[in-house]
Amino acid sequence: MDTIPSLTNIKRAHQRISKITLDTPVLTSQTINEMAGCEVYFKCENFQKVGSFKMRGAANMILGFRSEERTNGFATHSSGNHAQAVALAAKLAGSKAYVVMPKNSAQVKINATKDYGADVILCEPNEQSRISTCDQVIAETGAIFVHPFDDYRIIAGQATAAKELMEDVPGLHTIMTPVGGGGLAAGTALAAQYIDPNVEVVLGEPKKADDTFKSLQANKIIPVKNPDTIADGLRTSIGARNFEIIQKYVKEVVTVSEKEIIDAMRTIWERMKIIIEPSCAVPFAALLKEKEKYTGKKVGIILTGGNVDLSNLPF
């Protein structure tokens, strides 16, 4: 599949993954609505399998292969949610997963990935080592590489979160997601475009990792290097396929400060009693920052994940 996913591709992805993903609940809070001045619908991907929407893309890609194509397993490199998603999706497909992780990854994440049955291969904590180690694993095993975001099958899988949200909550004015590599952002933009083109898609991005914001202004990808934002899921730069879709279908990118991210995260923890990771709080922070634009409207926010180190919270 090397054309932008169609509505049919997204519908097929949804059918395919539904065996192993959850149709996560949409939660609301009167206090949050009063604070934001609009109706906010939170699509809780923090309750998704492996605690993140990443399960959707990995499931779509891995289940998209026939079983005889899957015999050599799947490989990826990731220090975060994508690692666990590939591990679990491969396991549930009856395949092997090889996950290259930087050796400074949180032990809890390494353990979780192993618990899902993956072979974890540690590498040096830099991009080059991740790629070369992963290439070597693929050369040795014949495993299929699963890119975390820059792949149309991944994008089609991530699009299913917005599809479910629009099915649950008709008449949304806007859907907001964070943007890192752009898998969810691009998938959401496509789903909205196909299912209800009146729905505007707005992305939240940390100021400290504002490569998508700058890339849209410059009309070309301007990567960011090792940004130190607390939103660890958004430190990656935007992918090529992702950027192309975002350029076409996203209304705007709103950047937010580290303080705005932490405050938004704490508000959701305190008011909604749910655990979200910092990356997750970015679109809500963006909504609060620009709330006068959304007065009285229905706004959907995809809460992307809930994997945080409870021993190391920012508050």
Place this chain on the structure above:
Amino acid sequence: MDTIPSLTNIKRAHQRISKITLDTPVLTSQTINEMAGCEVYFKCENFQKVGSFKMRGAANMILGFRSEERTNGFATHSSGNHAQAVALAAKLAGSKAYVVMPKNSAQVKINATKDYGADVILCEPNEQSRISTCDQVIAETGAIFVHPFDDYRIIAGQATAAKELMEDVPGLHTIMTPVGGGGLAAGTALAAQYIDPNVEVVLGEPKKADDTFKSLQANKIIPVKNPDTIADGLRTSIGARNFEIIQKYVKEVVTVSEKEIIDAMRTIWERMKIIIEPSCAVPFAALLKEKEKYTGKKVGIILTGGNVDLSNLPF
């Protein structure tokens, strides 16, 4: 109302409070089920208004008065969730609330109670000062006293959580709740007895505040004095009306250590991505401790509340 609530009383309570309380969701987790060896259904009262089941009892009592009876408002003393419940229920009933709080209460709780429109009166941090200050407020204002647990109207209100749970999940083998003053525990025991007497009710109690456990053994109330358990909602001793119902209808009380409480709390945070307070984790800790009794069965647990100080977590 000074007889044990009937099924009709509980049904009326449910009708009455439904205007201002939420029918909270029941969540499950495959990981938790595997860990416990049974099917666990969590009734999420941490998502209830004011973040706790206490809203149910307060709403039932306050809305049970005709509006001309409510003109002098309501008074209570509480350092915790009951304070906020009385404040909000009174506000939504169009009445005044006077809440006596120990002056060492967490500022965030005092602020929350004020935010719900209550007059907060600070007192010395001991039982005697709480009672005498509250009596004085009542003498001055003519407000109606709302006991946090030892009142049949409160018990009938708290019973509605188990009623909703049994309606949502038929065929439960056991329902577990924590026990402090016994409002929820007694209400749950009554609801089970009336709606499905096959459902066993089992209570979890901190070892450090095991007055109900000991009282049942002794066949009389043996209060506990200033227990220092982390489960701050369960430091109170069992009430008289509550004890009478629990003696009749509760199967057993399981006591758990502080470490078991903290571990159970952390497991729910990490695996379910929801925020629960320590008191809430007590019945789940009890289930894990005695899990061989429940293998393969359907167990409901009422998660009582989600109000925690995020700056002061036990992990």
